[in-house]
Amino acid sequence: MNAIAAPRSAPRARIGAVLLLAVPCLGLLLLFLHPLFTVASRSLTDASGAFTLANYARLLDDPGLPRAALHSVTTGLVTTLATVLLGLALAMALHRSRLPGKALIRATLLLPMLAPSLVLGLGLVLLLGRNGLVHRLTGWPTDIYGFTGLVIANTLYGLPQVVLIVSAALARTPARHYDAAASMGATAWRQFLDVTLPRLRFALLAAAFLVFTETLTDFGSAVIVGGNYRVLAMEIYSEVVGQLDFAMGATLGMLLLLPAVLSVWLGRLARRRQDSGDASPGRALVPSRDTRRDLVLGAVALVALLPMLAVVGTVAYVSFVKLWPYQPSLTLANYTGLTEGFGPVWTSLTVSLVAAIAGTVLVFALCAGLRKAPPGLVRPLQFVASLPAAVPGMVIGLGYVLAFNHGPAAHWFHGSLLVIAACSLYHYHAQAFLTMQTGMRQVPDALDDAVAAFGGGTRAVLRDAVLPFAAPAAIATFFYLFMRSMVTLSGVIFLVTADLGLASVTVMRLDENGFLAQAAAYAMCVVLAGAIALGAMRLLLHILKERRHVA
Amino acid sequence: MHLRIDGISKAWGTSTALDRVSFNAGASDFVCLLGPSGCGKTTLLRIVAGLTEPDAGSVHLGGRDITRLPARERGMGIVFQSYSLFPDLTAAANVGYPMRLRGVAVGTIATRSTELLAKVGLGGFGGRFPDELSGGQQQRVALARALAAEPALLLLDEPLSALDPAIRAQLRGEIRTLQRSLGIPTIMVTHDQDEALALADTIVCMRAGHIEQIGSPRDLYERPASRFVADFIGRANLLPTHFVREVMPGFLERRPPGADATWELCLRPEDIVVEAGPGGDAVVADVTFLGNLARARIDWRGQVLLAELPGRSMLAPGEPVAIGATRGAWVAA
Numbered sequence: 001m002n003a004i005a006a007p008r009s010a011p012r013a014r015i016g017a018v019l020l021l022a023v024p025c026l027g028l029l030l031l032f033l034h035p036l037f038t039v040a041s042r043s044l045t046d047a048s049g050a051f052t053l054a055n056y057a058r059l060l061d062d063p064g065l066p067r068a069a070l071h072s073v074t075t076g077l078v079t080t081l082a083t084v085l086l087g088l089a090l091a092m093a094l095h096r097s098r099l100p101g102k103a104l105i106r107a108t109l110l111l112p113m114l115a116p117s118l119v120l121g122l123g124l125v126l127l128l129g130r131n132g133l134v135h136r137l138t139g140w141p142t143d144i145y146g147f148t149g150l151v152i153a154n155t156l157y158g159l160p161q162v163v164l165i166v167s168a169a170l171a172r173t174p175a176r177h178y179d180a181a182a183s184m185g186a187t188a189w190r191q192f193l194d195v196t197l198p199r200l201r202f203a204l205l206a207a208a209f210l211v212f213t214e215t216l217t218d219f220g221s222a223v224i225v226g227g228n229y230r231v232l233a234m235e236i237y238s239e240v241v242g243q244l245d246f247a248m249g250a251t252l253g254m255l256l257l258l259p260a261v262l263s264v265w266l267g268r269l270a271r272r273r274q275d276s277g278d279a280s281p282g283r284a285l286v287p288s289r290d291t292r293r294d295l296v297l298g299a300v301a302l303v304a305l306l307p308m309l310a311v312v313g314t315v316a317y318v319s320f321v322k323l324w325p326y327q328p329s330l331t332l333a334n335y336t337g338l339t340e341g342f343g344p345v346w347t348s349l350t351v352s353l354v355a356a357i358a359g360t361v362l363v364f365a366l367c368a369g370l371r372k373a374p375p376g377l378v379r380p381l382q383f384v385a386s387l388p389a390a391v392p393g394m395v396i397g398l399g400y401v402l403a404f405n406h407g408p409a410a411h412w413f414h415g416s417l418l419v420i421a422a423c424s425l426y427h428y429h430a431q432a433f434l435t436m437q438t439g440m441r442q443v444p445d446a447l448d449d450a451v452a453a454f455g456g457g458t459r460a461v462l463r464d465a466v467l468p469f470a471a472p473a474a475i476a477t478f479f480y481l482f483m484r485s486m487v488t489l490s491g492v493i494f495l496v497t498a499d500l501g502l503a504s505v506t507v508m509r510l511d512e513n514g515f516l517a518q519a520a521a522y523a524m525c526v527v528l529a530g531a532i533a534l535g536a537m538r539l540l541l542h543i544l545k546e547r548r549h550v551a
Numbered sequence: 552m553h554l555r556i557d558g559i560s561k562a563w564g565t566s567t568a569l570d571r572v573s574f575n576a577g578a579s580d581f582v583c584l585l586g587p588s589g590c591g592k593t594t595l596l597r598i599v600a601g602l603t604e605p606d607a608g609s610v611h612l613g614g615r616d617i618t619r620l621p622a623r624e625r626g627m628g629i630v631f632q633s634y635s636l637f638p639d640l641t642a643a644a645n646v647g648y649p650m651r652l653r654g655v656a657v658g659t660i661a662t663r664s665t666e667l668l669a670k671v672g673l674g675g676f677g678g679r680f681p682d683e684l685s686g687g688q689q690q691r692v693a694l695a696r697a698l699a700a701e702p703a704l705l706l707l708d709e710p711l712s713a714l715d716p717a718i719r720a721q722l723r724g725e726i727r728t729l730q731r732s733l734g735i736p737t738i739m740v741t742h743d744q745d746e747a748l749a750l751a752d753t754i755v756c757m758r759a760g761h762i763e764q765i766g767s768p769r770d771l772y773e774r775p776a777s778r779f780v781a782d783f784i785g786r787a788n789l790l791p792t793h794f795v796r797e798v799m800p801g802f803l804e805r806r807p808p809g810a811d812a813t814w815e816l817c818l819r820p821e822d823i824v825v826e827a828g829p830g831g832d833a834v835v836a837d838v839t840f841l842g843n844l845a846r847a848r849i850d851w852r853g854q855v856l857l858a859e860l861p862g863r864s865m866l867a868p869g870e871p872v873a874i875g876a877t878r879g880a881w882v883a884a
Contacts, residue, residue, distance in 0.1 A: 444633075444634035444635065446631035446632070446633070446634050446635035447634065447635055447636075447637065449597075449600070449602050449622075449629070449631065449635070450629065450631065450635045450696075451652075452601075452602060452621075452622040452623055453600055453601070453602065453622050453623070453625075453627055453628075453629040453700075453706075454623070454628075454629075454648060454649035454652055454696075454700055455623040455624070455626075455649065455652045455653060455700070456623060456652050457623065460652060464637060464648070465637070468637065468638060468639040469638075
């Protein structure tokens, strides 16, 4: 056979490999690090651009600011404690009990992923606010605004993530450890203390740091149920939007960044030390019969999940009410007669689609580029790519305003869909990167080498070796970015303009102006879009698994 | 084609993987790179394949310097230990892959793939996906795919290590037959001495980044150049010079010159002659019955020897025996 064609030249392949890494790095540099440094430098300079610490000194002048910081930390700590305890119980109910209806628990836990903290906050207000459903039905004087409301909304939001992390750790504990403990006479409670808990230590720590960071930087529920209990996120919002004091906003942003960075860093440390479990999982674990344990776990599950159903259910119900809370008759008018039309929903969809497509491509390129990058480059790039996890959405958003609303491209950038999409993308870059990297680790090195040995260049390696294994991760990344971009409020709040509304921002505005039923209708549109996206993702992953023979 | 490896060195950070390694392989030789894990054999294979760049030295194939040539321009076929088939392609598409990369016509690819699959005993399996094939069948597909590249050199990186012992032995035989009939020069990496002995024309025995000995399987077994080779290939009784001088001085004549401490006598267990009788100055420590043969540990003046006897021999622990040896080789300690 004389089929051996002239092979393509080597240098071209090298250029491809370099581009693979260069483009996403440029994105990170321009659209993430640059805005971030702009916020930092703004907090450290005065009006003329000279270095000063005056902004930080001003923090103490206003007694409201230290108080807001205290409020943020208190809310964060209490929420973290509540979420981790409930999340542990729920994970135990799912993996170490004989409770019926586990599918129901899992389904309910999906709700907070579809309904952002903004929607959860709205639901809480509709249910337990001064004029809420409970007050209407019973006449009890309910008032959810403030600390309690914040803790509940953030707890509901954080629960699914904690359950996910703890469940993963539980699944890694092999059954034979329990067999060994039982054969030595350990009671169920002792087994929990001696076998289960030690293996969960780092998972619980990682979960705790995650919830703390999210609560601290949450804006959605703060703006809806915070009321007079002011937290840092609200203060930043007031400084920037209310008083147009960007320097103070930047300074507060840095203040918020500090504990978030610390928390994410500690969470990483905890995760790195996590027990990777046994290589051979062995026999599947079947929980023993234990009625008392199941009753207790079932009760906790009810306590945790009923409010979730009630809150989202209330939003759904109110979205059909004619004039909440005065005219309880049901109507579709809130959907058909939206004051702002469906425009903002379409805008949100467009933005989310752009963020998801661009994000998936960029993160795929970055991860693929990192596989063959020099070792000295890998660590720093991984750090930068994961850094967004520690940066509150408001800080990124503020950075975008400060970095791009002046200067050469300002006219083009101002109120552009692409800017909002970029902001959402880099806000959620860390998790997307993590998902994709985990997916790419599935690619066997041998496959890579095989392609190269048989004459394939960078493109062939990506197409034939990497893509089949990374496709599920790419799909998950795409829908993760899409769903998050649909619901985010904190990142985009400073970027929307009068002509450019987003669904999540519209929910907030309608709520502020007292159009609660319409706010609920808008919120349901967002939830629905998320639900459809989630369904589509599961379907796609299922089809992929059937068709491509890749686990 | 003739392969010449010349002074290849490679370091990973501060640890040396290969230290000035050189050897030659003839036009249709089957060469085994044999050694314990971490000896550098896989690194050497990857350097030949062009998947790893050497720090120093050169690789020549058919007189052409290919040291700096990227893997995809070398035209080699390679089979890895496992997980090297494309999971989303059928067996036939996997085999056709190297041809597809080279832009061969679709019709030709189909015919060739069917041919090659039949050659490795998988006719009719072309439509299966890798997860529908057994481990042995997957390696056959990988082998067919490597041959599809019309390779100048066939590289096998522990292709049998992940398989069950029975299948391993069977596939080993088939690889040998196939290689003989095609006459493609082949380099195989293995840590399994049985595999190397059964397959290779030439064994390159490696240790800690350098070559201990190159030779035919028989050479390496009967005339090991070092204590390491004697120990690594087959079983060996290694006796210090002073002990040999005491108990079987006849062997001393053939000992190369040098200090006592630099040489040891290697006695293979099957070369030790054991005679039961009250006059013997050795004592049977224990006997392991293995069916066709029995392995006895014998205490001979403070030195424990391993001897292999026919399975029928009736030695009992504690029995006095006399020891002799039919042949032995001196190895560098």
